C-alpha cells in the first residue's frame with residue numbers, strides 16, 4: 001500500500017491537478033477535450049484526491065441529490081497506481097463525509113470494470129445505465145445505510 005494522503009483540493013493549483021487527473025483517466029482515452037471532465041455540480045460537491053509525494057494519483061467526488069441521497073462520481077486512479085487500494089481509500093473517505101452529513105443512501109453509476117469494487121463495499125446494482133463512448137457499459141448501483149435508533 002502506498003503512503004497516500006486523502007485530502008480536499010484547496011488551491012487553484014491543486015484543483016488543476018485534480019481535474020487534470022479526471023480528464024486524463026476518464027475522458028482523454030476517448031478523445032474528449034479538456035473541459036468535459038467537469039459538470040455543473042462542482043461548486044456544491046465534496047472533492048477528494050489521493051496524493052503521493054505531492055502528486056495527485058487519485059480522485060473522487062460526492063454531491064447531494066436530496067438531503068438523504070447522495071451520488072459519487074468521477075472516481076479515478078492513475079493507471080500505474082491501480083489495484084493497491086487507492087480507489088478504496090477515496091471511496092471510504094467520501095462515504096464517511098457523505099454519511100456524516102446525514103445521507104442514508106449513496107448511488108453511483110459504475111463502469112462495468114468497477115462494479116466488483118463497489119460490490120465489495122456494499123453497493124448493489126439496481127438498474128442498467130447507458131453505454132458510454134460506444135463501448136463502456138454502466139450500471140446504476142446503490143448503498144443504503146440503516147441508522148440504528150438511539
Ligand SMILES: CC(C)(COP(=O)(O)OP(=O)(O)OC[C@H]1O[C@@H](n2cnc3c(N)ncnc32)[C@H](O)[C@@H]1OP(=O)(O)O)[C@@H](O)C(=O)NCCC(=O)NCCS
Pocket residue numbers: 001025026074075076077078081082083084085086087088089109110111113114115116117118120
Ligand atoms: C475504478 C478505479 C477508480 C479503482 O481504483 P483502484 O485504486 O484500482 O481501486 P482499489 O485498488 O481500491 O481496488 C481495485 C481492485 O484491486 C483490489 N486491490 C486493492 N488493494 C489491493 C492490493 N493491495 N493488492 C491487490 N489487489 C488489491 C481490490 O480488491 C479491487 O479488486 P476488484 O477490481 O476485483 O474489485 C480505477 O481502476 C480507475 O480509475 N479505473 C478507470 C476509471 C474508472 O473506471 N473509474 C470508475 C468510474 S465508475
